[in-house]
Amino acid sequence: MRNLKKSRWLKQTCSQADTESASVAVVAAVFVLIAFVAFYRVFLHSLAHVPGPFLAKLTSLWRDAGYRRGKWHEEILAIHEKYGRVVPITPNEVSVVDEWAMKNLYSHGHNALKTPWYSVWDPPQTAPQLFSALDKKEHGFLRKRVSGAYSMSSILKYENYIQWTNAFAFDVVGELGYGSQLDMLKTETDVNNLRQNIFDVFKLLSCMGHFLDQLWILNNAAAAKLLDILGGAPPLLPFRNRTFKQVQDRLDHVDEVKREDMLQHSCRMKDAKGNPVKVEEVVIEAMNLIGAGADTTSIGMLTYLFYVVSNPDCYRRLQKEVDAFYEDNKLDSPLTMLPSIVFQLLRHTPPNFTVRGIHIPVGTTIGISPIAQNRDKEIWGPDANKFRPDQWLEDEEKAKLFESATITFGGSGPRMCVGRNIALAELHKFLGQFVRNFDFEFVNKDQPWTITTFWFAYQKNLMMNIKPLLARVDVHQIIHNWSL
Numbered sequence: 309m310r311n312l313k314k315s316r317w318l319k320q321t322c323s324q325a326d327t328e329s330a331s332v333a334v335v336a337a338v339f340v341l342i343a344f345v346a347f348y349r350v351f352l353h354s355l356a357h358v359p360g361p362f363l364a365k366l367t368s369l370w371r372d373a374g375y376r377r378g379k380w381h382e383e384i385l386a387i388h389e390k391y392g393r394v395v396p397i398t399p400n401e402v403s404v405v406d407e408w409a410m411k412n413l414y415s416h417g418h419n420a421l422k423t424p425w426y427s428v429w430d431p432p433q434t435a436p437q438l439f440s441a442l443d444k445k446e447h448g449f450l451r452k453r454v455s456g457a458y459s460m461s462s463i464l465k466y467e468n469y470i471q472w473t474n475a476f477a478f479d480v481v482g483e484l485g486y487g488s489q490l491d492m493l494k495t496e497t498d499v500n501n502l503r504q505n506i507f508d509v510f511k512l513l514s515c516m517g518h519f520l521d522q523l524w525i526l527n528n529a530a531a532a533k534l535l536d537i538l539g540g541a542p543p544l545l546p547f548r549n550r551t552f553k554q555v556q557d558r559l560d561h562v563d564e565v566k567r568e569d570m571l572q573h574s575c576r577m578k579d580a581k582g583n584p585v586k587v588e589e590v591v592i593e594a595m596n597l598i599g600a601g602a603d604t605t606s607i608g609m610l611t612y613l614f615y616v617v618s619n620p621d622c623y624r625r626l627q628k629e630v631d632a633f634y635e636d637n638k639l640d641s642p643l644t645m646l647p648s649i650v651f652q653l654l655r656h657t658p659p660n661f662t663v664r665g666i667h668i669p670v671g672t673t674i675g676i677s678p679i680a681q682n683r684d685k686e687i688w689g690p691d692a693n694k695f696r697p698d699q700w701l702e703d704e705e706k707a708k709l710f711e712s713a714t715i716t717f718g719g720s721g722p723r724m725c726v727g728r729n730i731a732l733a734e735l736h737k738f739l740g741q742f743v744r745n746f747d748f749e750f751v752n753k754d755q756p757w758t759i760t761t762f763w764f765a766y767q768k769n770l771m772m773n774i775k776p777l778l779a780r781v782d783v784h785q786i787i788h789n790w791s792l
């Protein structure tokens with residue numbers, strides 16, 4: 309009996325020892341594997357010799373941590389300043405600044421494929437969307453059927469709606485894509501908490517797009533259904549429901565509606581087989597307009613206000629030019645300063661690929677950071693960081709070169725911004741009207757604004773003293789202390 313107990317105890321002790329040594333072996337194997345991967349990445353990987361931050365070569369967590377800090381717009385400039393024009397930012401991703409690379413990545417015929425990061429922008433329970441479609445054929449089809457609505461001739465037809473809405477970005481895109489304003493101006497509130505929700509969702513998706521298979525675990529139809537049942541509505545649901553209602557209403561009356569806006573264009577689209585479009589497909593186009601077209605353009609407007617106030621000479625010349633344009637209602641004097649300021653502010657905001665002698669292997673993720681390219685001293689000269697609209701006026705040849713090197717709208721190829729014409733129309737209108745009707749200056753001259761970047765560079769706390777110019781607008785002469 310005693311022997312039996314002893315042998316059981318011995319067996320238990322042995323199996324405990326076996327488990328312990330197996331655990332040690334597993335931990336050791338994991339360590340060896342990590343050490344091997346680290347050694348390979350830092351010394352043997354084909355990008356190992358390219359100068360860049362050490363941690364970036366080791367793990368993509370370095371880049372992800374940078375994104376989450378919200379200061380990537382400063383960090384990417386510092387990285388290029390320190391390491392040059394081709395810099396690894398993860399073990400398998402390079403950030404590049406180069407005019408040639410821009411043409412070969414982002415123009416017709418040459419464009420590289422978008423990375424799987426974009427898949428995170430496909431909301432569950434909606435139709436495929438233009439921006440995140442990775443497949444070239446699918447993207448080509450989706451783009452072709454909407455592009456008529458974005459052409460300059462169409463945008464000029466919508467101009468009345470833009471004027472009407474006082475050109476404020478959310479209401480403008482609402483007017484074009486939903487058939488009515490979003491009532492942000494009228495109610496002076498964030499209707500459906502839309503702006504805050506878009507900020508929160510963009511922050512989450514832009515940071516987490518690299519993780520856990522693009523957050524698939526949360527971002528799928530089953531999870532959305534489960535959330536619905538449990539009553540935990542996703543943040544953009546009220547807005548999505550409102551969009552469905554508005555779109556369905558327009559689809560039901562499309563032949564009676566006389567309004568030629570973008571919603572009308574979307575309602576008349578066909579699917580790939582030539583059948584009438586489904587409600588989900590129109591909804592995704594309308595939501596695209598809001599996501600891609602509102603914050604981007606309002607960021608441009610704030611950038612304008614910031615740089616015009618920071619450059620009194622530009623401000624004075626611009627006001628003079630716009631005044632001359634309206635003088636005696638002639639409206640025919642040429643505008644040069646206004647477009648130069650627009651272009652200047654926009655700047656401020658495949659196999660065997662070789663950039664500047666550095667070979668980028670097939671399968672590497674490659675991208676151009678707009679801010680790094682738009683501030684590059686080799687392209688823009690020693691005063692690349694200065695806001696100097698005259699740059700566009702001094703030399704016609706150079707201006708053409710600058711235009712082709714500016715990457716703000718994503719190059720010139722099939723993936724470039726389809727809403728460029730809307731953005732340009734809005735910005736020109738807003739800038740011209742604002743400078744004509746108001747005098748403005750910073751409240752806080754030492755720190756006029758703060759910028760946080762989560763894919764979009766959001767400006768916060770831009771406080772302005774705004775004085776209506778009495779001769780032109782019928783308002784009391786009061787100094788507004790207005791937070792933009």
Ligand code: HEM
Nearest residue numbers: 438439600601604605608716717718723725726727730731
């Ligand atoms: C100053 C304002 C704007 C800027 C700087 C801007 C910039 C860009 C950039 C860089 C891209 C390419 C993004 C990528 O592929 O990662 C893009 C795509 C896009 N933009 Fe804009 N955008 C602006 C305004 C607008 C407006 C007003 C709209 C619509 C009303 C719009 C709609 C779109 C859409 C739908 C795409 C996806 C195009 C495609 O993949 O084929 N954008 N934009």
